[in-house]
Amino acid sequence: MTDTTQTTQQPDAADILLSVRGLSKQFSTGSGPVKAVEDISFDVRRGQIVGIVGESGSGKTTAGRCLLRLVEPSSGEAIFDGVDLFSLPEKALRAYRRRLQIIFQDPYSSLNPRMRVRDIIGEAIDTHGLAKGAARQARIEELLTRVGLSPEHARRYPNEFSGGQRQRVGIARALAVEPELIIADEPVSALDVSVQAQVLNLIQELQRELGLTMIFISHDLTVVEYLCDEIVVLYLGRIMEQGPARSVYANPRHPYTRALLATAPVPDPTVRRERVILQGDIPSPLNPPSGCVFRTRCPHAIAACAETVPTRETVGSGHSVACIRQAELVETYQD
Amino acid sequence: MAAASASSVDSPRISTLILQRKTLAIGLAIIVVITLLAVLAPLIAPYAPGKLSIVNRLKPPSATWFFGTDEFGRDIFSRTIYAGQLSLLVGAAATALAATVGITLGLVAGFFRKADGIVSRIIDAMMAFPDILLAIALVAALGPSLATVIVALGVVYAPRLARVVRASTLVIRELPYVEAARALGVPTWRIMTRHVLRNLVSPILVQATFIFAYAMLAEAGLSFLGVGVSPEIPTWGTMIAAGRQYVGQADWMTIFPGLAIILTVLSLQLVGDGLRDLLDPRLRKDL
Structure with a gap:
């Protein structure tokens, strides 16, 4: 060896x-x-x-x-x-x-098409009661920035993103619960x-x-x-x-x-x-x-x-x- | 109801969105006109719906009687718009009932394997009966009245929605975004509403418009057969039933209530189609 x-x-x-x-x-x-x-x-x-x-x-x-x-x-x-x-x-x-969190293979089916990005990431935050109100908003923006997206992306739907961007949203969701x-x-x-x-x-x-x-x-x-x-x-x-x-x-x-x-x-x-x-x-x-x-x-x-x-x-x-x-x-x- | 809440999520100009869709706009316009005619019937109708005038029996449509008169000389136009009240009420109430029962059963069956066996058997058993037969049986068992007709039709059409909801739930609950929600620890009921039900709005709406239309037709059928509401109460069904005997000499007795049914059913379909497009974010480029 x-x-x-x-x-x-x-x-x-x-x-x-x-x-x-x-x-x-x-x-x-x-x-x-x-x-x-x-x-x-x-x-x-x-x-x-x-x-x-x-x-x-x-x-x-x-x-x-x-x-x-x-x-x-x-x-x-x-x-x-x-x-x-x-x-x-x-x-x-x-x-x-x-x-423990997961990042999925398919960036298309792993994001609910009827939820805005802020709701997708927000759901993770809400489920574990990590932040509320302005802090929650700030956390979502911070996560988006962290994965290389911009805070304005929060109000968009998944279908407005490319595959790579969607995957970034999926990563942000996983990171949201630390x-x-x-x-x-x-x-x-x-x-x-x-x-x-x-x-x-x-x-x-x-x-x-x-x-x-x-x-x-x-x-x-x-x-x-x-x-x-x-x-x-x-x-x-x-x-x-x-x-x-x-x-x-x-x-x-x-x-x-x-x-x-x-x-x-x-x-x-x-x-x-x-x-x-x-x-x-x-x-x-x-x-x-x-x-x-x-x-x-x-x-x-x-x-x-x-x-x-x-x-x-x-x-x-x-x-x-x-x-x-x-x-x-x-x-x-x-x- | 679900439609309104889903589409009003911070979309600034819901009216513009609707107007951009011709089918939806036309469908809604017809529905609104029909509903207004029905609701405002007491103000619009030139005659009371039950007013007899034997001398004027079986008159063809004219300026005096827009839609002609029936075998008792009653004004068909007045009766048609009054009848709309009941037909629309029965359709809407039966659809609401079918939706409540059907969506609940479908979600439960689609989500919980154990419940699925029982619920699906019941759905299959109910769907094995022809709609109208099952409705007749239910009305016969419960005793004929307006409420029974609504309940019977609601029960008869619930399995259709349950089936659609169950089938889609089975697909959606395996999708990665549902897995992601489970991995996050999102409670099951919230997964069912937020992730599953919200993605089912389109198929449910489409199915609901069908059911609305079917329920109205079935109500007409029940009335026609004499097991629905009492024949003295004008509904489009009872009117067609009455006109049947005179179809050779006074076809307007059947044509106008028939047209009312067709127009309502058609506009419901247009609305369903239009709403489906409107609620699908993938087709919504203007936000």
Whole structure:
């Protein structure tokens, strides 16, 4: 591994804002149960950004929704500041709602088309009784300015804005309650490429200035690399690989992570990357492959992959991989 | 009612907004004229609606009797505008009742899975009956009177609104802006009113104009069949029923109350269409 892992990074318990353990979510459908998320565990430290990466259908959005109890998780726990969010009754959860917020992927459907911007942001303020009258008005204007809009925008309806501006309104709404943790669910993937960078910069800026802790959900590894401290790679609801961003990027150990990285463009033309092109689509979660769920698309799959469900093996400080062949494959990975 | 409150939110010139929309303006104008004629009938009507004049029976329309006279020599014009009072009252009251019951049921069914099973079954069962049959049954069970007709029609048309509201609620409650509200901890009832109901104003209005029109037609049908209000009371339905026997010799007896129904129904549709456009901020570029 790289030399940076030499320094002992013993996770400091007080440092961890959210600790997710064994999060699973099953949906019952007409044709049987679907395991959208299966036994996910990870920690989010204060002030850090954890990236959850995966293709569509990997369960990353469901995992995020579960953490906010927008979708009820089937099992597991999420210890937020010492309290298990999953076992809180709805009433008690309400107090925690203020501390965890979400930024949505689609800037169009995430704003009520019949509410003016000031009412959208104001609703957040009112729900938790944070400000009234002139203070409320001032707070709305401050939030708008903070996300790069102007106070005059308060009286407008969402349809009068561009996608990037709408996303800024969504961010302002999330910030209105001064949350400690923000889950950003693909916040830029619905935006034009030219606007993506602006919104990403805004998110990063806000994160630094306000000391926010974030879970950043994305299918785009370049975006995650740019922002995140930790990375969790999901495939079909299972964790394939997780660890510090630097370590995962420098030494991707799971064939799936390698494939994802291979699809990401590299700004340096002299860098030669292995070409791994995944065949086919992500399998149906209704009928997941036996053993390792990735084996049907894995270029390195062998018979044993169908037999055993891979356990998490530690390959570096905080870096772990779920692949039975990771040790032998590592030699073939020399670029 | 919901329309007025939603559109008056600091829009300075509501009258200009309305006038810019021809269909809405025309529809509203017709409705206003019809309503005025009905309300001011005692002042406008040249004759009392029940005044008999056997010598003048079945006279065709003329300067004396704008719409002609019926088999008892009563003035059709006077009777038509008096009848408007009841027809409009029944339509409006039945629509209001249907809206109250239907919107409540639809929201509850759309929002709470457990209630949905029961409410939807009841809605389906009610909609399995033809409107007029169910109305007749209800009137028969409750005893014929003006109030029963209103209640019966309100009950008959409530499921239509409930269904529209339920279907849209099911869609809207999954939208990210509702999720955002839930993530903020906004209470359920407020999500239902502010986020769901407010986005349902257009479909509800459109449906309500239909129901207003249907209820008026149904009232006419009930009266025509003799199970509505008493035949002595002029409504457009009872007038058409009476004219039916003379349709060969005095078609004006049926034509004018019939036209009144058509005109009212048509203008209601125009108003519904126009309001839908007016209330949709996406179509409102002039603010």
